[in-house]
Amino acid sequence: MTHLLRMIVEPGFFGNGPVRVALIAGGVVALVSGVVGMFTVLRGQSFAGHALADVGATGGSGAFLVGVNPLWGFVGIGVVAAGVMEMIGIRRPRGRDVATGIVLGAGLGLAALFLYWGTTFTNTTGATISVLFGSMFVISASTVPVIVAFSLLALAVVVLLYRPLLLSSVSTYIATVRGVPVRITGVLYLLAMAVAVSLAALTIGAILSTALLVGPAATAMRLTSKTGLAVLWSGLIGVAATWLGILLAYDSFYWPPAQHGWPVSFFVVTLVFVFYLLAQLPMIGRAGGGRARQARAGG
Amino acid sequence: MTTGQQAATTDRQLAGSSADILAVDGVSVRLAGREVLRDVRFAIRPGEFVGLIGSNGAGKTTLLRVILGLQQPSAGTVRIDGSDRGRHAPAIGYVPQKILLDPDMPLRARDLVGLGLDGHRLGIPLPSRGRRQLIDEMLRAVGAGLFGDERVGNLSGGEQQRVLIAHALISRPRLLLLDEPLANLDIRSEQEIVGLLARIAREQRISVLLSAHEMNPLLPVMDRVVYLAAGRAASGTTDEVVRTEVLSKLYGQHVDVIHVHGRILVVAGRGDGPAEPVGEDGAHCAVQAVPDWQ
Numbered sequence: 001m002t003h004l005l006r007m008i009v010e011p012g013f014f015g016n017g018p019v020r021v022a023l024i025a026g027g028v029v030a031l032v033s034g035v036v037g038m039f040t041v042l043r044g045q046s047f048a049g050h051a052l053a054d055v056g057a058t059g060g061s062g063a064f065l066v067g068v069n070p071l072w073g074f075v076g077i078g079v080v081a082a083g084v085m086e087m088i089g090i091r092r093p094r095g096r097d098v099a100t101g102i103v104l105g106a107g108l109g110l111a112a113l114f115l116y117w118g119t120t121f122t123n124t125t126g127a128t129i130s131v132l133f134g135s136m137f138v139i140s141a142s143t144v145p146v147i148v149a150f151s152l153l154a155l156a157v158v159v160l161l162y163r164p165l166l167l168s169s170v171s172t173y174i175a176t177v178r179g180v181p182v183r184i185t186g187v188l189y190l191l192a193m194a195v196a197v198s199l200a201a202l203t204i205g206a207i208l209s210t211a212l213l214v215g216p217a218a219t220a221m222r223l224t225s226k227t228g229l230a231v232l233w234s235g236l237i238g239v240a241a242t243w244l245g246i247l248l249a250y251d252s253f254y255w256p257p258a259q260h261g262w263p264v265s266f267f268v269v270t271l272v273f274v275f276y277l278l279a280q281l282p283m284i285g286r287a288g289g290g291r292a293r294q295a296r297a298g299g
Numbered sequence: 300m301t302t303g304q305q306a307a308t309t310d311r312q313l314a315g316s317s318a319d320i321l322a323v324d325g326v327s328v329r330l331a332g333r334e335v336l337r338d339v340r341f342a343i344r345p346g347e348f349v350g351l352i353g354s355n356g357a358g359k360t361t362l363l364r365v366i367l368g369l370q371q372p373s374a375g376t377v378r379i380d381g382s383d384r385g386r387h388a389p390a391i392g393y394v395p396q397k398i399l400l401d402p403d404m405p406l407r408a409r410d411l412v413g414l415g416l417d418g419h420r421l422g423i424p425l426p427s428r429g430r431r432q433l434i435d436e437m438l439r440a441v442g443a444g445l446f447g448d449e450r451v452g453n454l455s456g457g458e459q460q461r462v463l464i465a466h467a468l469i470s471r472p473r474l475l476l477l478d479e480p481l482a483n484l485d486i487r488s489e490q491e492i493v494g495l496l497a498r499i500a501r502e503q504r505i506s507v508l509l510s511a512h513e514m515n516p517l518l519p520v521m522d523r524v525v526y527l528a529a530g531r532a533a534s535g536t537t538d539e540v541v542r543t544e545v546l547s548k549l550y551g552q553h554v555d556v557i558h559v560h561g562r563i564l565v566v567a568g569r570g571d572g573p574a575e576p577v578g579e580d581g582a583h584c585a586v587q588a589v590p591d592w593q
Binding site for chain 2: 227
């Protein structure tokens, strides 16, 4: 047993500095992404979430270019993009995709420019890879408190707006009639989502952070019909995928073909997908509700 | 003076008392230069069941929005329970026409009813025995006890209406406002929902204002009708309002009101040409073969 455990958890796994930072930062970010993501799915804003994540590449690459910690680039551009989307009209269901698409296009255009400059001037592709596909193992320990602070902020917004967000997901009319400031609620949520995907862009990459936003939520939805429990599951599934992904990436150092290790983002995203597939199995997903319905139809 | 205006005037005289739950007085609305509502006036007393009838585009939704405070009228006033309405009137329970949830969303019927209690508050709801009992009680009251633990998006149209009614009632409003609750329901669910609302109005003395483009399902339970056509309204009992003279005046063209087996058809035309049904009202009941209500 101990031998088996040794084989999986390589000696020195927990003693390794970058691994410890990755476990903390990656775990916190995954938790926030999962929790925020449940509402992304409930509100039907997955496309907006994806766009905010992709646009993060603009900020990240810009930050690399001028030599600032990419975290600030990711978060800064995310918040700006969320603001622009709101102004263009993400409130209206029909204007939503248009607003998102326009911001996404403009952002990615800039990202292309910044990444091109970054590669030409520095003659490396390091920035491109880490902006697009993450840099979990090279997060500096001093960044961790900032990551935690932003995470708490995004979590606080979602916890505070839990009920108004749910109500306006069901019907904006009901929410308005009940006195919920629907627009402000929507903007604050969009900002929380921008922060969540920006943090995930830092850990698993701007391109992949949507997976951590939407994947765990989509999986959790299959496991329970209770809203609160689904939010909790979503967060935990994200954390599980991230921690397991880090472990596998660490182990993969001795794997073929290159003996350089496989990218951690690949493992995290693949695990999210595997969890989702597992939840589709009839004996795992759809607990409760389906059976009750059959009983009712039968009786 | 037409009978419609007389009916309206009678309403208004009766409405003078402070017992009215809702008093709409001379409300006009202009949207983008077009007059959507003109001088609409009617009142609702406690426990009354009132149908807001009109075809698509007659101004039903706009009128409901004015009553809910989501639309500012260009003239006239709306008084709820004797006072000028603030923006958020707790006295009104509102049931929207449709909800936005997909079938697999993790929100149970009981969660939605619970949001009716405190959905506008900040923070996470704390479970308590009292809260749970209240929700259970409300689910049973609307005949939704069996599917309280089901996902809302997974319910049928009629089941969703019941849950939305429970959601609206749990905050103990004095006026229940429903936007086309019978649209997209099969005939049986339609009858059940109408019966449920009538019982709520009678037993709990909650006034019900329900918009519909089809008045026939409501005929057995409706205390009064507010008939909207081309932005103008006539209100009174069905017999007072749904008459050839009144509706012709309202529509601005001749229409015939025909009674068939306890149901009412409103059709355009003078009788010298083929009669065309007016809006969905006539078209719908012309093809509907339902046994008599009474």
